[in-house]
Each structure stands twice: as C-alpha cells, then as structure tokens.
Amino acid sequence: MFWKSGNGAGLRLLSQPSASITYRLTLLYMFSAGIILLLAIGFLFYAFVKTLEENNIELLHENVRNIREALYRDPDDLTALNRQLVTGAEPQFIKYYARVLREDGSVVVATPDNGFALPYELFPQPVAAGILPEKAMRYRTPEGKKFLLVAAWAHAGGRHMGERYLVQAALDVSWERSMIRRYRLKAQFIFLAGILTSALAAIMVARRALRPLDDITRTIRRIKATQLNERVTQSRWPRELAELATSFDEMLNRLEDSFARLSQFSFDLAHELRTPINNLMGEAEVALAKPRTVEEYQEILASSLEEYRGLLRMIEGLLFLARADSSDIVIEHTRLEAEQEIRALLDYYDAMIREKRLRVTLCGTAAVFADQVLLRRVLNNVLSNAIKYTPEDGTLDISITRQQNGTVCIEFQDSGIGIAPDELNQIGNRFYRSELSKRLDPKGAGLGLSIAKSIMALHGGSIDIKSNLGAGTCVRLLFPSTAI
Numbered sequence: 001m002f003w004k005s006g007n008g009a010g011l012r013l014l015s016q017p018s019a020s021i022t023y024r025l026t027l028l029y030m031f032s033a034g035i036i037l038l039l040a041i042g043f044l045f046y047a048f049v050k051t052l053e054e055n056n057i058e059l060l061h062e063n064v065r066n067i068r069e070a071l072y073r074d075p076d077d078l079t080a081l082n083r084q085l086v087t088g089a090e091p092q093f094i095k096y097y098a099r100v101l102r103e104d105g106s107v108v109v110a111t112p113d114n115g116f117a118l119p120y121e122l123f124p125q126p127v128a129a130g131i132l133p134e135k136a137m138r139y140r141t142p143e144g145k146k147f148l149l150v151a152a153w154a155h156a157g158g159r160h161m162g163e164r165y166l167v168q169a170a171l172d173v174s175w176e177r178s179m180i181r182r183y184r185l186k187a188q189f190i191f192l193a194g195i196l197t198s199a200l201a202a203i204m205v206a207r208r209a210l211r212p213l214d215d216i217t218r219t220i221r222r223i224k225a226t227q228l229n230e231r232v233t234q235s236r237w238p239r240e241l242a243e244l245a246t247s248f249d250e251m252l253n254r255l256e257d258s259f260a261r262l263s264q265f266s267f268d269l270a271h272e273l274r275t276p277i278n279n280l281m282g283e284a285e286v287a288l289a290k291p292r293t294v295e296e297y298q299e300i301l302a303s304s305l306e307e308y309r310g311l312l313r314m315i316e317g318l319l320f321l322a323r324a325d326s327s328d329i330v331i332e333h334t335r336l337e338a339e340q341e342i343r344a345l346l347d348y349y350d351a352m353i354r355e356k357r358l359r360v361t362l363c364g365t366a367a368v369f370a371d372q373v374l375l376r377r378v379l380n381n382v383l384s385n386a387i388k389y390t391p392e393d394g395t396l397d398i399s400i401t402r403q404q405n406g407t408v409c410i411e412f413q414d415s416g417i418g419i420a421p422d423e424l425n426q427i428g429n430r431f432y433r434s435e436l437s438k439r440l441d442p443k444g445a446g447l448g449l450s451i452a453k454s455i456m457a458l459h460g461g462s463i464d465i466k467s468n469l470g471a472g473t474c475v476r477l478l479f480p481s482t483a484i
C-alpha cells in the first residue's frame with residue numbers, strides 16, 4: 001500500500017491489486033477437477049486390475065476343473081485329456097500352458113507348447129484334490145515374461161481309482177503390462193484434457209459472472225458531483241450483486257440529497273447574509289453622504305452594532321449546527337429538574353411576557369438527564385418562539401409529563417399565529433421562516449428550531465410540532481427514558 005498524489009486532486013490511497021478473481025477461480029476449478037479426475041481414474045484403474053485378476057484366476061480354475069473331470073473319467077484317454085488341456089485357453093489372446101504328472105514326476109500329458117519352459121519346482125504347493133487354489137503365484141522369467149501359476153491334485157477314476165495326478169497350469173500374463181501402459185497413457189490424456197477444460201470453463205464462467213461489475217464500474221465513472229442522478233439498478237443484476245447495486249443506489253440517493261441540501265444551504269446562506277450587509281452598507285452610505293453631528297454618528301453606529309450582533313448570532317448558530325453535524329459536541333449529562341430550568345427562563349422573559357400581557361401556565365415536574373447548557377438553549381429557542389409568535393393577550397401553557405415508557409415530554413402550547421399546513425413540513429429547516437413570522441419579527445435568523453432539533457438528536461430525543469394557522473402551535477420536546 002502506498003500514497004500517490006493525484007494531478008492536483010489531492011492525495012489518493014492506492015493499494016497493490018491482488019490476484020484477479022478469474023485467476024483464483026481458474027486455479028480452484030483446476031484443483032478440484034484434478035482431484036476428482038485423480039480419484040475417478042484411480043478407482044477405475046483399481047477396478048480394472050481387480051477384474052483382470054479375477055478373470056485370470058477364473059480361467060485357471062476352469063481348466064483345473066476340466067482336467068480333473070477328464071482324469072476322473074479315464075486317465076488313459078489321452079485324447080480327451082489333451083482336448084481338456086487346450087480348451088478354455090484363448091490362444092489368440094492369452095497364452096495358457098498345462099501338464100498332468102504322475103506322482104513319480106513323469107508327464108502324462110502336456111500342452112503342445114514350445115515355450116512352456118517352467119520347471120516343476122517353480123509351481124506352488126498343489127492344493128488338495130476337490131478344492132481349487134484361491135490365489136495364483138506370480139512368476140517373472142529372466143526374459144521379463146510374467147506368469148500366473150497354480151498346482152492342484154486330481155483323483156483318477158476307472159481302472160486307476162485311488163491314484164493321484166498332479167495338475168500344473170500356467171497363464172502368460174505378459175500382455176497385461178502393455179494393456180496397463182495403454183490405460184495409463186489414456187488416463188494421463190483424460191486428466192490433462194479434463195484440467196484444461198475446467199480451466200476454460202472457469203475463465204468463461206468468471207468472465208460472464210463478472211461482466212455486471214464492469215457495468216457498475218462504467219456507471220461509477222460517469223458519476224460526478226454535478227451528475228448524481230446516475231443509477232446502477234437499471235440493468236438486471238444477478239442475485240448476489242443486486243444487493244450491492246441497490247446499496248450503491250441508496251448511497252447515491254443519500255449523496256444526491258446531501259448535495260441538494262448543501263447547495264440549497266449555500267444559496268440560503270448567501271441570501272441571509274445579503275440583507276444585513278446591504279443594511280450595513282446603506283447605513284454607511286447615508287452616514288457618508290453629508291457631514292453629521294456626533295449624535296447622528298452615534299445613532300448610526302448603534303444601529304450597525306445591532307446588525308453586527310444579528311450577524312454574529314447567525315454565524316454562531318451555523319457554527320453550532322456544523323459542530324453538531326460532525327458530532328464535535330461533547331455532552332455532559334446531568335440530572336436536571338425541567339420545571340426549574342423553565343421557571344428561570346420565564347423569569348428572564350418576564351418583562352416581555354408582561355408587555356404582551358400573555359397568560360403563562362406551567363404544570364408538572366420531571367427530571368431529565370441532559371447537558372445543562374444545551375437544555376437551556378433548546379428550551380430558550382422554543383419558549384422565545386412561543387412568546388415572539390403569540391400576539392398580545394395570548395396564552396402559553398407549558399406542561400411537563402413523564403409518559404408510561406419513561407419518556408419525559410415538555411409541551412409548549414401557545415395561542416399564537418400558527419403555521420400553515422403547507423409550511424409545516426419545512427419548519428425546522430435551516431433559515432426557513434413562515435411569511436407571517438417574517439413580518440412579526442424581521443430580525444429572526446430561522447435557525448432556532450434547527451438548533452433545537454440537533455440538540456434533541458444529540459440527547460437521543462426528538463422534537464415534534466403541531467400547528468393550526470391562526471389558532472396556535474404546540475411544540476413537544478421528548479427526552480428518552482434512558483437518559484434519565
């Protein structure tokens with residue numbers, strides 16, 4: 001991983017690309033195909049060799065059985081014996097040799113072979129008459145020929161009843177080696193072909209499966225701050241990627257929304273700054289238009305000071321909101337009596353309340369676990385609105401209640417100007433003010449409720465506003481039970 005500076009676009013973090021998915025998938029496919037093929041070929045080879053062995057021993061058994069039968073019928077019938085020696089053998093494919101010996105070692109009959117140069121003593125111990133040898137003995141001649149040898153006793157019948165004959169049979173299995181070699185060659189070919197086919201299949205599957213990612217990449221490349229309306233879910237995605245595409249689109253929705261709000265905010269900010277600055281410029285121009293008395297200058301400066309204060313309040317409010325947005329505000333939770341905090345504020349606004357002849361009531365009591373400075377700020381913003389936007393002789397009823405789930409609700413119900421239904425959903429957006437309130441209080445910045453919303457969110461609570469135009473507004477602050 002290393003840092004690389006882009007062409008003036010700041011620093012970008014680049015990381016070493018790891019092996020491609022196609023490459024990994026190909027390796028995985030080849031590996032699994034290799035294992036499956038090895039197992040299959042190995043099993044087939046084992047079955048093939050086993051069948052060969054069984055066939056060979058079966059062939060030898062059959063010959064021993066036939067010779068025994070012929071001997072039992074009549075050991076002197078050499079023609080019948082000779083016939084038995086050669087039947088069962090398949091000379092074009094397998095070379096088979098046999099001989100019948102008397103107990104003294106003299107040969108009664110033997111296959112007409114040239115190459116049956118296997119001495120008697122090479123053969124295994126003969127099995128008793130009546131049973132068949134379970135296994136054949138393997139023998140390899142110095143020239144490299146391979147044989148399977150069996151020996152068995154046979155009873156004579158007829159005139160020779162009671163006599164025993166020795167049957168020795170041999171099967172030339174040298175051909176097996178070339179057959180196995182051919183099998184091995186074919187197996188190697190199948191193995192290689194299988195591996196290559198699986199690699200090709202893996203490449204095709206990976207390319208096909210990853211094609212949608214190329215589409216996403218192309219779409220992402222098209223996205224710029226000024227062009228956030230691109231969406232990737234327009235095409236049909238495979239199930240595994242559909243979720244990614246949807247999440248990506250959701251992220252774009254959020255980004256688009258944030259960008260829209262940001263540009264709206266910049267626009268509103270410029271607009272809000274323009275009025276006080278225009279006022280300040282106007283006052284300065286009037287002051288400079290002709291020579292003034294000291295009192296006149298003082299009056300102009302006092303008026304400018306008021307504008308500066310308004311600007312400062314706005315800047316402080318915006319700074320607070322920016323810090324709250326970036327979670328840069330540390331909250332010190334304390335147990336606070338809501339009633340006490342509200343009474344202190346009512347004392348502060350006492351003169352104004354008296355001047356407007358407002359009837360204010362406060363009932364209920366509950367403790368909230370909140371940051372004292374922030375709680376005072378939120379209560380002040382809501383209370384000052386209620387006082388500001390309620391005409392003379394109006395009422396303001398404040399109640400503090402603890403709900404069954406532990407939530408503490410502080411409600412401010414005034415009989416003020418109210419808010420029109422079409423404006424209500426915009427109230428609380430930065431700088432938004434109803435037309436009526438602008439007339440009533442031209443100095444308001446439209447930030448008080450935004451700040452109250454942020455503070456309530458910081459405490460895990462919420463703010464909710466209900467209003468009827470001309471009939472009054474009800475603002476409820478809800479503090480969660482966990483914060484108590």
Ligand code: ATP
Pocket residue numbers: 381385386389390414416417418419427428432433434435437438443444445446447448449450472473
């Ligand atoms: P400031 O930033 O000085 O508080 P403000 O009071 O106009 O200015 P907010 O407190 O954010 O801004 O209120 C936003 C708007 O919501 C107000 O301008 C007003 O239109 C409306 N509003 C808020 N409280 C009430 C209320 N109690 N009665 C009627 N309208 C209200």
Ligand code: MG
Pocket residue numbers: 381384385444447448449
């Ligand atoms: Mg306000």
